[in-house]
Amino acid sequence: MSDLVIPQHILDDLVAHARELDPYECCGLMAGINGTVTYVYRITNIVALEGAEKLSSFDPAKAAHLERLSPAERAEIAFVMDMQDFSAAKKDIRNKGLDLQVVYHSHPHDPARPSITDIKIATDYEEIWPKINLPIPNYLLISLMEKSKPDIRLYNIKGGNVTPAEITTPI
Numbered sequence: 001m002s003d004l005v006i007p008q009h010i011l012d013d014l015v016a017h018a019r020e021l022d023p024y025e026c027c028g029l030m031a032g033i034n035g036t037v038t039y040v041y042r043i044t045n046i047v048a049l050e051g052a053e054k055l056s057s058f059d060p061a062k063a064a065h066l067e068r069l070s071p072a073e074r075a076e077i078a079f080v081m082d083m084q085d086f087s088a089a090k091k092d093i094r095n096k097g098l099d100l101q102v103v104y105h106s107h108p109h110d111p112a113r114p115s116i117t118d119i120k121i122a123t124d125y126e127e128i129w130p131k132i133n134l135p136i137p138n139y140l141l142i143s144l145m146e147k148s149k150p151d152i153r154l155y156n157i158k159g160g161n162v163t164p165a166e167i168t169t170p171i
């Protein structure tokens with residue numbers, strides 16, 4: 001996965017999602033075909049609903065994963081995808097014959113680049129995607145640091161390395 005074509009209405013939808021959840025982070029998936037994003041799946045951010053202190057009681061797999069993080073890294077986690085939403089999106093992507101292309105989330109107060117924890121989690125997940133029959137996605141960040149000027153950026157994260165990828169928007 002690398003550069004992607006993302007239509008303006010989809011970029012607008014991402015910004016709308018980020019603004020709805022602000023000051024919490026929003027998260028979701030994007031899918032499409034042949035390098036063009038056609039569909040956004042908003043995923044419930046458990047942290048925004050329940051508060052981070054309840055995190056570990058949710059999903060045993062996720063809790064085991066969190067235990068590998070340092071306390072500082074854990075404290076930095078601001079989104080955890082609801083697994084039911086994730087499964088429903090995964091099923092719909094398959095039914096529509098689309099490819100999973102992107103995992104996105106917002107940074108309400110920070111720049112549109114992956115945090116150290118974002119990079120660590122993405123790196124850990126590299127071995128999980130093939131096990132659930134999904135390609136390794138790109139990562140998209142929506143920054144609301146400047147509230148009136150959202151910044152959207154796309155990255156590849158492989159082996160702990162972050163490489164910017166290009167977003168092309170047809171006029």
Ligand SMILES: [Zn+2]
Pocket residue numbers: 105106107114115118
């Ligand atoms: Zn982040």
